[in-house]
Amino acid sequence: MTNYFSSQFKLGILGGGQLGKMMLYDTRKYDIQTYVLDPSDDAPSKIACDYFEQGSLMDYDTVVAFGKKVDVLTFEIESVNIEALEALEKEGVKVFPQPSVLRNIQDKGIQKDFYAQHNIPTAGYTKYAFAKAVKENLGTASSDIEFPFIWKSCTGGYDGKGVSVVRNAEDLDHLPQVPCIAEKMIPFKNELAVIVARSVSGEVKTYPVVEMEFHPEANQVEYVICPARIDENVANKARAIAEQVSNAFGHVGLLAVEMFQTEDNEILVNEVAPRPHNSGHYSIEGSFTNQFEQHLRAILDLPLGNTDSKVASVMVNLVGDEGHTGAVKYKNIEQIMAMDGVTPHIYGKKETRPFRKMGHVTIVDHNLAKARQVAQEVKENIRVIAQ
Numbered sequence: 001m002t003n004y005f006s007s008q009f010k011l012g013i014l015g016g017g018q019l020g021k022m023m024l025y026d027t028r029k030y031d032i033q034t035y036v037l038d039p040s041d042d043a044p045s046k047i048a049c050d051y052f053e054q055g056s057l058m059d060y061d062t063v064v065a066f067g068k069k070v071d072v073l074t075f076e077i078e079s080v081n082i083e084a085l086e087a088l089e090k091e092g093v094k095v096f097p098q099p100s101v102l103r104n105i106q107d108k109g110i111q112k113d114f115y116a117q118h119n120i121p122t123a124g125y126t127k128y129a130f131a132k133a134v135k136e137n138l139g140t141a142s143s144d145i146e147f148p149f150i151w152k153s154c155t156g157g158y159d160g161k162g163v164s165v166v167r168n169a170e171d172l173d174h175l176p177q178v179p180c181i182a183e184k185m186i187p188f189k190n191e192l193a194v195i196v197a198r199s200v201s202g203e204v205k206t207y208p209v210v211e212m213e214f215h216p217e218a219n220q221v222e223y224v225i226c227p228a229r230i231d232e233n234v235a236n237k238a239r240a241i242a243e244q245v246s247n248a249f250g251h252v253g254l255l256a257v258e259m260f261q262t263e264d265n266e267i268l269v270n271e272v273a274p275r276p277h278n279s280g281h282y283s284i285e286g287s288f289t290n291q292f293e294q295h296l297r298a299i300l301d302l303p304l305g306n307t308d309s310k311v312a313s314v315m316v317n318l319v320g321d322e323g324h325t326g327a328v329k330y331k332n333i334e335q336i337m338a339m340d341g342v343t344p345h346i347y348g349k350k351e352t353r354p355f356r357k358m359g360h361v362t363i364v365d366h367n368l369a370k371a372r373q374v375a376q377e378v379k380e381n382i383r384v385i386a387q
Contacts, residue, residue, distance in 0.1 A: 002071075004300050006031045011296075012070030014057050016043030018347035018357065019076035019276050019292075022284070024048035026293040037066045044348035060084045067093050074253065074299050076275055078106050079156065096200070096252040096299040097274040104249065105274055109154045109181050115269055118248040121241065122269045123260070124184040127154075131175040134182050138169055145182055154179040163219055186268060188260040192228055193279035194242035196255045197294045200301035205294075206242055207287070207307045209235045210279050212258075215319075218355040223375055224315040225368070226282050234265055241267050249274075254295045256280065278317070278360075285343050285362045286313030312368035314375040318344075318359035318384050320352035326386030328352040330359070336378050341365050344382075358384045 002009060011027060013020045016038030024045055027034050036049040039056050046052045055062040057077065063084035067073050072094045073085070085099040104114045115122040126144065128134050131151065137143045153162035153176065165185070166172060191214065195207040211228035212221050228235060242257040249255060249272075256277030258270040280291035289297075289305025297304050318330075328351060336342050346359040361378050365371040 002300075004030070004032055004302075007033075009033060010035055010070040010072075011300075012037070012067060012073040013045070013049070013076060014063065014066075014073065014080050015076035016040065016045035016049075016052070017076060018044050018349075018359075020045040021048055021348065022281075022345070023076065023276060023292045023295065026290070026296055029293075030296070032296070035066070035070050037063070042350060047348065057081065060087075064088060067095070072096065072299060074275075074295070075102075078102060078273070078275070082106065094299075097255075098250075098252060101249050101251045101274055105272060107154045107179075108152050108157070108271065109179060111271060112181060112183075114248070115245075118244075120245055120248060120269050121267060123150075123186050125181045127179070127181050129179055130177040131172050131180055132177055134166075134180070135169055135172045146184070148185050150183040150185055151175055152181050152183060154181065186260050187263050188268075189263060189265075190228065190230060190261040191270070192230070192238050192259045192261055192267075193224075193277070194239055194257050194259070195277060195280045195291055196242050196246040196257065197298050197304050197307070198246055198251055198253070198255070199298045199304055200252050203304050204243065204246065205304045205307045206239050207280065207283065207291070208309055209238045210282070212279060215355075218319070220319065220355060220357075221278055221317055222379070223317075223372075224279050224282055224313075225372060226286060226309060226313045226315075227368070229368070230261065231265075234261060234267070237265075238267050241269065245269060245272060253298045254280075254291060278315075278357075281345070281360050282313035282315040282362055284345070285364050286311055311364045311366055312371050314363045314368075314371045316361045316363070316375050316378050317357060318346075318361060318382065320354050320356040320358055320384045322354045324384070324386040325353045326351060328358060329385050329387045331383040331385050332381045336361060336382050339363075339374060339378070341371070342374065342378060352384050352386055 012035045016036045021044040034049045035051045057080045067088040109127040148167045191212045209228040211225040213223040256273040260268045283290040
């Protein structure tokens with residue numbers, strides 16, 4: 001077995017944002033040597049890695065050169081050069097999750113096709129070359145579009161970006177002319193998520209089902225609630241479908257599976273992310289094994305940790321206030337730090353802007369209803385503003 005700890009073994013991470021930074025907390029715990037590549041010279045991860053390199057994640061030569069310096073390469077963001085990852089894999093660098101997995105996820109149109117091919121339940125959809133083509137198809141004999149529907153750009157969307165509700169034909173005029181999908185709008189009770197961990201040798205563990213509450217305008221997660229406040233049979237169904245998705249992809253590392261619980265209590269897969277995910281941040285305080293440590297265990301083929309929760313948890317995202325752009329200030333953070341069971345995480349981004357993810361706060365309690373109430377108080381008190 002490879003000696004990963006306190007040795008010359010090198011782990012590379014593509015992307016130096018908050019996910020990479022939180023992963024590095026656990027590489028520090030195990031004394032794993034780390035290299036990080038990010039386009040920003042003041043990326044949050046820079047403070048926590050052994051070696052930092054500034055460069056484009058989409059540039060083939062940059063990614064290949066970086067990858068040759070490490071033994072295992074992973075990523076914290078999907079927007080990376082897949083051709084470079086494939087070349088590195090051929091040269092013997094271990095890349096997890098695998099480039100073949102990322103190829104089926106990076107483009108949402110391909111991702112939806114993958115679900116259809118593997119009989120994974122998902123909302124109906126049609127792929128288009130650009131938004132104008134959606135409008136041209138309206139009213140034709142072949143059109144199955146009904147308003148309202150969900151428009152998604154095939155690539156580049158994150159944190160609510162690249163997704164719009166289209167209520168009429170005129171809404172299409174304001175969308176970018178990029179490859180996209182028109183997806184049937186599903187009436188649902190809850191948005192759920194399950195994180196699945198899979199190791200190199202095939203060990204699989206799932207985390208509890210969580211419930212996500214979204215900001216109505218920014219289409220961003222505001223709260224993550226663990227465990228989800230749903231019936232046990234629905235939770236079991238969600239975990240089973242998440243494992244079905246995981247088995248179909250055959251990924252190594254984490255796979256966050258976002259789902260809808262419909263009005264009829266059916267489970268439909270929305271989309272997946274092959275990395276640590278916002279829906280799993282609660283696990284740092286709330287679980288026996290947090291998602292970042294679990295991702296490391298999986299890609300290094302170490303035994304997977306216990307995914308059970310120690311307590312009930314609610315996570316609150318800290319995003320930039322509307323109308324504020326500039327050097328960041330966390331107003332009233334001292335107030336929430338005085339609350340029992342409340343832990344803030346600041347990502348280290350120097351500049352705030354409206355709805356930019358700047359941190360999160362986890363609230364733990366043995367009583368879930370109380371944790372949710374405290375989370376509301378946290379949300380109402382702390383403000384992410386410009387100085």
